[in-house]
Amino acid sequence: MKDWKVLLVDDEKEFVVTIAERLGMRGIITETVFEGEGAFKKLETFEPDVMVLDLMMPGMSGLTVLEKVKKLYPKIEVILLTGIGSTPEGLTGMRLGAFDYLMKPLQIDELIQKIGMAINKRSSAT
Amino acid sequence: MRSIKGLIEDLLSIPEERSTPERYRIVGRNIAILMLTTTLVPLALMTAINYYEYKAALRNEIQAPMKTLVNKAKHSFELFLAGRLSTVNFIASAYTFEELADEKNLNRIFRVLKKEFEGFVDIGLIDSKGTQISYAGPYELQGKDYADQAWFEQVRVNGVYISDVFKGYRKFPHLAIAVQHISTDGREWIVRATINTAKLDDLIASMGLDSESDAFVINRQGVFQTKSKFYGDVLDKCPVTIPTRSFEPTVIERVDPLGRDIFLGYVYFNQNDFIFAFIKHKSDVLKVWYTLRADLLIVFVIGLTVIILGVLKLTSIMMKRMKESDDRRTMALREVEHSHKLSSIGRLAAGVAHEVNNPLAVINEKAGLMQDVIQYNPDFPDRERFLNLVKAIIQSVERCRTITHRLLGFARRMDVEVQLLDVNEVLRETLGFLEKEALYRNVKLDLDLLKNLPQIKSDRGQLQQVFLNILNNAMFAIGDGGTIAISSFERDSEMIGVTIKDTGHGMSEETLKHVFEPFFTTKKSGQGTGLGLSITYGIVKRLGGDIEVQSKPGIGTFFTVYLPKQTPAQSGV
Numbered sequence: 129m130k131d132w133k134v135l136l137v138d139d140e141k142e143f144v145v146t147i148a149e150r151l152g153m154r155g156i157i158t159e160t161v162f163e164g165e166g167a168f169k170k171l172e173t174f175e176p177d178v179m180v181l182d183l184m185m186p187g188m189s190g191l192t193v194l195e196k197v198k199k200l201y202p203k204i205e206v207i208l209l210t211g212i213g214s215t216p217e218g219l220t221g222m223r224l225g226a227f228d229y230l231m232k233p234l235q236i237d238e239l240i241q242k243i244g245m246a247i248n249k250r251s252s253a254t
Numbered sequence: 255m256r257s258i259k260g261l262i263e264d265l266l267s268i269p270e271e272r273s274t275p276e277r278y279r280i281v282g283r284n285i286a287i288l289m290l291t292t293t294l295v296p297l298a299l300m301t302a303i304n305y306y307e308y309k310a311a312l313r314n315e316i317q318a319p320m321k322t323l324v325n326k327a328k329h330s331f332e333l334f335l336a337g338r339l340s341t342v343n344f345i346a347s348a349y350t351f352e353e354l355a356d357e358k359n360l361n362r363i364f365r366v367l368k369k370e371f372e373g374f375v376d377i378g379l380i381d382s383k384g385t386q387i388s389y390a391g392p393y394e395l396q397g398k399d400y401a402d403q404a405w406f407e408q409v410r411v412n413g414v415y416i417s418d419v420f421k422g423y424r425k426f427p428h429l430a431i432a433v434q435h436i437s438t439d440g441r442e443w444i445v446r447a448t449i450n451t452a453k454l455d456d457l458i459a460s461m462g463l464d465s466e467s468d469a470f471v472i473n474r475q476g477v478f479q480t481k482s483k484f485y486g487d488v489l490d491k492c493p494v495t496i497p498t499r500s501f502e503p504t505v506i507e508r509v510d511p512l513g514r515d516i517f518l519g520y521v522y523f524n525q526n527d528f529i530f531a532f533i534k535h536k537s538d539v540l541k542v543w544y545t546l547r548a549d550l551l552i553v554f555v556i557g558l559t560v561i562i563l564g565v566l567k568l569t570s571i572m573m574k575r576m577k578e579s580d581d582r583r584t585m586a587l588r589e590v591e592h593s594h595k596l597s598s599i600g601r602l603a604a605g606v607a608h609e610v611n612n613p614l615a616v617i618n619e620k621a622g623l624m625q626d627v628i629q630y631n632p633d634f635p636d637r638e639r640f641l642n643l644v645k646a647i648i649q650s651v652e653r654c655r656t657i658t659h660r661l662l663g664f665a666r667r668m669d670v671e672v673q674l675l676d677v678n679e680v681l682r683e684t685l686g687f688l689e690k691e692a693l694y695r696n697v698k699l700d701l702d703l704l705k706n707l708p709q710i711k712s713d714r715g716q717l718q719q720v721f722l723n724i725l726n727n728a729m730f731a732i733g734d735g736g737t738i739a740i741s742s743f744e745r746d747s748e749m750i751g752v753t754i755k756d757t758g759h760g761m762s763e764e765t766l767k768h769v770f771e772p773f774f775t776t777k778k779s780g781q782g783t784g785l786g787l788s789i790t791y792g793i794v795k796r797l798g799g800d801i802e803v804q805s806k807p808g809i810g811t812f813f814t815v816y817l818p819k820q821t822p823a824q825s826g827v
Contacts, residue, residue, distance in 0.1 A: 140612050146619035153626050211608050232611055233618035233651055236626075 132156045132247055135174065137167045137193065138182035138209065143232075147180075150236055156243070164188025171201060178227075178246045180239070182209045183217050191221060198225040205246035209234070262288075282573040289565045294558065301554045305547070312543045320519040320532060321503035323461065328503070328521045328530045330457050331471065335416060335526060338449055339431055341371055343414075346435035346445035354379040354445065357388045357396075364390035373453035375428055380406070382442040391448075393423070400446075409434050409444055416526050419451050419479040419488060427451045427488040429479075451488065454480045466538040472496065474527045484512070484533070496520050496529050507536070589792055607658040614654050621647040672821050675714050677750060678703040678742055684721040685740070688729060695734045702741040710750060710819045716793045717817070723790040724754045724813050731758025731811060748819055749799070755812045761805040769803055797821055 134151060138144040139162050148158040159174050161167045164187050167179070179197060183190030194206050208221040208229035218229030227246040230239060265284040345354070345363060353359050360377065367374045376391020384401025400406045409415035409432040417430040432446040458469050458480055471479040476492045478485075485493050493511040496518075497504075505519045515536035522529050625644045628634045685699060692699050728738045736757040745751045761769065770791040794801045798818040805811040 140616060142616045143612070143619055146616070146623045150619065150623050150626050153630055211611050233615040233655060236619075236622050 132178070132243060133174070133176040134158050134243060135167065135170060135176040135179045135204075136160045137162075137164070137179060137185075137190075139163055139185045140182070144182075147236075147239070151240070154240065156240075164190070164193040167193055168196070168200075171197075171204075175201070176204060177250060178243050179204050179206045180209060180243075181206050181226075183221065183229075184211060191217070191224065194221055194224050194226055203250065205250050207239075207242050207246060278573050278577055281576070282569050285572065286565050286569045289569070290562065293561050293565070297554065297557050297561065301550060305550060308546055308550070309543065312540070312546075316517060316534070316539050317505040317519075320505050320517060320534065324503040324505075324519040324521050324530060324532050327457070327461060327469065327532065328523060331454065331528065331530060332523055332525060334453065334457060335431075338371065338373070338447070339414065339416065339433070341367065342377075342431050342445055342447050343433045345377070346433045346443070351379070351381075351387075351437070351441060351443050354443070355387045357390065360388045360390040367447075373449045373451075375448040375450050377445065377447040380432075380444040380446055382410075382444075387443075405430065405432060406444075409446075410442075418473045418475075418477065418527070419454075421489065451480065464538075466535045468533040469531065471528050471530050474529065479528060485510075492531075494518065494531070494533070496531060585788060585792065589789055610654070611658055614651055614658070618648065618651045621651065672711055672713055674709050674711055675717075676707065676709050677712075677717070677752060677817065678707050680714055680717050681721060681740060681742065681752065684718050684725065687722065688725055691729065692738075695729075697729065697732060697735065698737040700737055700739040702739065704742045704744060707742050707750060708744060708819060710817055711821050712797055712817060713821070716797060720790050720793050720815060721752070721754070723787060724815070727787065728754060728756035728758060728811070731760075732756050733758070745816060749816045750819065751817070752815045753812065754815075755810060757810045760807040760809050760811055762807055766803065766805055770801075 132155075134156055136144045136148055136151075136158060138160075141162055144160045144162065148160045151158045159170060159176065161170050164185055167181075181190050181193055181197075185193075190208065194208070197204055197206060205227040206221075206225070208218055208226045210218045210221075210229050210231055218226075218231075221229055227249065228242050230242060265288050345367075349359070349363070354363075360379065364374070364377050367377065376389065376393065376395070378389040378391070378395060379387045380400055381387050384399055384403075384406050386395055386398045386400065389396045389398075405415050405417055413434045415430070415432040417432075419427045419429045421427055428448045428450050430446055430448045432444055434442065434444050436442045454471060458471075461469060463469055468483040468485070470482040470485075470492070472492045473479055476495065478488050478490050478492050481487045482490075482492070494508075497506065497520075499522050500520070501522050501524060503519060503521045505517055508516060508518055510516045510533070517534045517536060517539065519532040519534075520529055621644050625641065625648070628637055628640050628644065631637075634640065681701075681703065685701075688699070691697075725738065725740075732738065738757075739753075739755045741753050743751050743753075770787055791801055794815055794817075798821050800816045802814045802816075803811065
């Protein structure tokens with residue numbers, strides 16, 4: 129898990145900050161951003177292996193961010209966070225290039241497992 | 255005119271504002287009245303027209319031959335009298351006074367007369383002073399003086415005289431014919447003959463009348479000149495009065511002195527003061543008419559009965575159809591309304607679920623972080639206790655997650671969606687809603703689901719609603735401590751079935767009959783809408799399935815839902 133770099137993008141600050149702290153406690157390098165546009169600013173200085181992206185955000189929506197990321201930074205794997213019962217949106221995201229999607233509230237171990245799988249995919253591709 | 259129009263409009267209008275049963279009663283009554291009017295009026299008119307036409311035709315048929323007969327009889331009588339008159343006239347003219355005054359001559363003439371013409375009784379020569387000069391016949395009348403008798407005066411004035419029938423001293427009915435002759439030298443004499451009127455009776459007898467008919471001749475004073483079969487003998491007064499003079503044969507209807515309805519045909523003689531009368535009894539001649547009238551009445555009554563029964567039956571069928579169609583429409587409307595309502599509730603539930611979900615995720619992560627902090631710090635005070643507390647929080651979050659899941663599931667049910675699904679799973683999911691209540695009320699949920707039950711193509715949300723409605727009713731019926739047994743099975747290659755059996759209070763036969771009707775409920779006001787089972791029924795039917803219910807008061811209720819493995823394409827779900 130060392131050297132894994134993850135960018136968390138979610139407007140729910142309390143949620144995203146807590147997740148970041150929990151991932152950090154497990155040795156994962158984590159950065160947080162609270163809205164879509166901010167993510168691209170952050171990407172100029174911080175290039176993560178995986179982006180964990182909430183679909184429901186004010187301003188730029190998760191799916192727009194995803195499309196743009198996949199276009200500008202095709203190497204970054206994106207894991208989507210969806211609300212309950214938002215399976216169709218999750219599937220749409222996967223068609224647009226997301227690695228997988230998880231439903232909130234989530235299990236930290238499941239998230240870490242997905243991040244690991246995404247990083248594996250990324251390294252096997254390179 | 256306007257009132258009739260108003261009446262028709264009233265009959266055609268449907269009173270929307272009235273209560274439903276009364277409305278159907280009024281509409282049914284109006285339709286029946288309209289149909290009866292439009293069918294019975296022509297029938298009654300036709301019967302009445304037929305009645306009067308037949309009556310007129312029949313009367314004409316009776317009267318025309320009567321008139322002919324009366325006319326013929328009159329001619330026979332007139333011919334008879336004219337023949338006798340001209341014979342007497344011939345004798346008066348052909349012989350001189352002296353020839354006729356000679357009794358030998360007169361007897362010879364009389365013998366020829368009797369031989370050639372029937373009915374002559376005697377003949378005599380009377381001079382201008384009224385004295386009978388000579389006489390041939392069975393009586394001793396020579397020298398008789400007729401100067402004072404009225405007929406003598408009349409024959410001298412008119413030249414001719416035919417008497418009414420009389421008996422005189424001959425003691426049998428006869429009539430006298432007298433003819434005056436004035437010779438070229440101014441000498442005047444009268445030949446007078448009497449004729450036996452039995453000949454007149456013969457003429458009537460020769461008409462061949464039936465036993466119920468009568469014919470006779472009367473004079474203008476109403477005295478019989480011939481005998482009548484029913485009303486009297488010759489020279490009796492005729493009890494039937496003959497109306498005003500008519501030389502044309504006439505037939506009238508009246509009641510005779512014996513109280514019988516009769517047709518009276520009569521005609522006045524042109525040359526004499528006689529009237530010929532012909533009588534037929536109505537009851538006799540109208541037998542055909544009475545039969546016809548009875549037939550007409552029977553046809554009318556049968557027609558009337560058939561029409562009334564037909565109209566009533568038709569109206570009742572129409573009303574039933576109308577009520578059924580109205581009920582279907584009302585039910586469809588209620589169903590739409592209900593599903594809109596549910597749809598709104600569904601959207602609300604979905605919104606709530608989403609909104610609750612985010613703080614729930616935060617709580618989950620905070621608790622997770624707390625867990626991490628404790629776990630990563632072996633020296634954390636009261637470590638185990640805090641770990642347990644955090645675990646409890648995370649478990650509660652999980653429970654909340656399940657609840658929001660269900661809310662969303664409920665919301666999704668509003669969208670019609672056919673998919674391949676496992677009915678056992680749908681049943682378990684539905685029972686999830688009731689588990690807590692069942693637990694609190696100590697209700698036993700007994701599941702006997704068929705393993706490897708084939709998956710079916712149907713609508714998950716609609717099915718959940720079906721099962722939930724039945725289960726809710728079962729929960730209501732059993733009270734605390736009862737049992738609800740649920741089982742699934744495969745009926746045949748096309749259908750599967752689900753049974754839901756409760757140990758509740760059951761339903762009476764009467765309740766069972768109405769159980770699927772909308773707005774039918776046995777629950778107290780406010781406890782139920784009466785829509786649940788009607789919607790259930792509608793959904794099952796739409797899904798191409800069927801629903802059956804058996805129930806016994808005090809024992810429980812047993813619902814069986816059959817569902818097709820393939821939802822029919824035309825079901826619209």
